[in-house]
Amino acid sequence: MREHAPWDAGLQNERTGLAWQRTMLSGLACSLLVARLLAPRSLTLAVLTGLVALLGTAVLGTVSLRRFRVTGAALHGGRPVGDGRAPLLIAALVILTAAGALAYVLIA
């Protein structure tokens, strides 16, 4: 339970964890919107997009929970924090979503 105790009065790790959560939920809302728009054209594609969105959100949720725990433990242990892998993953997902959105806009 040590890593769940706040490290500072500014609750840096907790606030950053919440920022991950709302980003994740924005991504889910965005993907489900796209899935809903695809439904009249192809139900299969819509269901597939929805499933991928749910799966992606589950993966990101796990990643962000892990990030929160690892960072909390690092703070309490006096070790340096930060890593670029999770940000790169989320940036790559957004760029992939943008490619899908561009395809929809140009082909629809």
Place this chain on the structure above:
Amino acid sequence: MSGAPTSKPPAEDRRWPRHVYGVGTEPDPRFTFANERTFLAWIRTALGFLAAGVAVAAVARYSAQLSVEVRLASAVLVGCGLACGLSAWVRWVRNERAMRRGDPLPSSPVLLVLTGVVVAVALVALVVVSFAG
């Protein structure tokens, strides 16, 4: 409050990318967190642009085939989303590097371009809404 600077990174520092974590000294962890939250805010901005672009195309499709203007407007919004997503990562890397090296935080022309595009799209939307129906 134990906000004292953390100790030097241990020898087996596995953080990635190395061209960020291999330079300079450890900044105050609070600044690292702030940089991460700013990155995430840019990601949400990117998602907002993407949703707006897709929504414009989807709403226009209810009444007619997509005209060139609608397609262009949607593509511009989605393009902004793409730019936000890419620059979110680039800004995160540049800010983190600058903080580690003690350099001033870099600025980016993306801000000006995005502001210009948002204002332009808002003006077009205002005209369209004012003269519709």
